[in-house]
Amino acid sequence: MSGEDVVRRCRKLARVSEEEERLTRRFATPAMARANALVGRWMAEAGMAVRVDAAGNLVGHLPGCDPDAGTLLLGSHLDTVRDAGAFDGPLGVLAAVACVARLRAEEVTLPFAVDVLAFSDEEGLRYGTGYLGSSAVAGTFEPALLELADEDGVTVRDALAAFGGEPDAPERASRRGERLLGYCEVHIEQGPVLEQREAPVAVVGAIAGATRAQVRFTGRAGHAGTVPMELRRDAACALAELVLAVEAAGRAEPGLVATVGRLSAQPGAPNVIPGAALASLDVRHADDAVRAAAVDGLRARAEAIAGARGLGVAWEGRLDTPGVAMDPALSERLAGAVAALGLPDVRLPSGAGHDAVALSALTGTAMLFVRCAGGVSHHPDESVAPADVAVALDVLDGFVRGLAG
Numbered sequence: 001m002s003g004e005d006v007v008r009r010c011r012k013l014a015r016v017s018e019e020e021e022r023l024t025r026r027f028a029t030p031a032m033a034r035a036n037a038l039v040g041r042w043m044a045e046a047g048m049a050v051r052v053d054a055a056g057n058l059v060g061h062l063p064g065c066d067p068d069a070g071t072l073l074l075g076s077h078l079d080t081v082r083d084a085g086a087f088d089g090p091l092g093v094l095a096a097v098a099c100v101a102r103l104r105a106e107e108v109t110l111p112f113a114v115d116v117l118a119f120s121d122e123e124g125l126r127y128g129t130g131y132l133g134s135s136a137v138a139g140t141f142e143p144a145l146l147e148l149a150d151e152d153g154v155t156v157r158d159a160l161a162a163f164g165g166e167p168d169a170p171e172r173a174s175r176r177g178e179r180l181l182g183y184c185e186v187h188i189e190q191g192p193v194l195e196q197r198e199a200p201v202a203v204v205g206a207i208a209g210a211t212r213a214q215v216r217f218t219g220r221a222g223h224a225g226t227v228p229m230e231l232r233r234d235a236a237c238a239l240a241e242l243v244l245a246v247e248a249a250g251r252a253e254p255g256l257v258a259t260v261g262r263l264s265a266q267p268g269a270p271n272v273i274p275g276a277a278l279a280s281l282d283v284r285h286a287d288d289a290v291r292a293a294a295v296d297g298l299r300a301r302a303e304a305i306a307g308a309r310g311l312g313v314a315w316e317g318r319l320d321t322p323g324v325a326m327d328p329a330l331s332e333r334l335a336g337a338v339a340a341l342g343l344p345d346v347r348l349p350s351g352a353g354h355d356a357v358a359l360s361a362l363t364g365t366a367m368l369f370v371r372c373a374g375g376v377s378h379h380p381d382e383s384v385a386p387a388d389v390a391v392a393l394d395v396l397d398g399f400v401r402g403l404a405g
């Protein structure tokens, strides 16, 4: 299978949607069942035995010739965000299917088995929580999640039952205790770095950890016309200082990204001095210690800004997820397969989460990023060049054959 073939399949799969005019495919919906059927057909054509597991993940199995040699896991997710592009997730699944198809076409028999996993939920659009599918495979599925309800009041339990999964035993999807050789995922970069470096692929070093917080400055509201400047305690001005400090912190530390994505002033009237101001904060870095130091620094800065202006400040942590390192040995193998093609050795951290985060609790993981046009993702304009996909297929092929020795 060529890069062109894989791109064509991604585009065909993108027409399998819950909505007429745009691609939206949520966990355990009829559209997801149709996607599983289509991809399952392609898996079967590639010579794999196909099943849907207890958590709604589609699994294609290619046996190896040595039953004691274990199983290599490949894959990505088939669910999408709302109004999605065609490649975030499906590219990794269909590249893995193409890899198996190529092995079969060339009559290569591997000692180990290969399972292609097409996860049922990574984006978390339906239930606001990601990794429902991959956490079940990793054996870390939280049973409490079964009671979450979507916007129509349908619980995970009911959705999974209607989908043909096993809501009373999602742990049956777990691969814990098996002899696994690792998990490798191909994914679009979702950023502009490969394009800027003029490289088709990169090996992912780590998936960045993230801190989210909400910061609230409290001053005193007053009349915009009558309170003199020197007597004001304007919370929005403090917030403005903090926003620029966040940008400066991100720029000062290599690999650090720091964002204020939501900000508001209260009461929010043109003729009232803001008495309170709120900002969201999102800080990410592949190294947890660097991220923690940056967050501490920003917190101290917020207090200093508030102190200098006679304001109050409250800092509320919302999320703190550690970074996930990829497996060094698998990553070196992947890098070796890139080098064997004469391509530059680009290593990137991933600023976004992936199924590999969940799978890293189960087995060693490695990821290959593929250049995408303009770094655009989570958008219908998402696009990859067939030539870059062809490179990814060659890298994956080299990686899998290399593991076979």
Ligand SMILES: [Zn+2]
Residues within 6 Å of the ligand: 077, 088, 089, 122, 187, 354
């Ligand atoms: Zn994805």
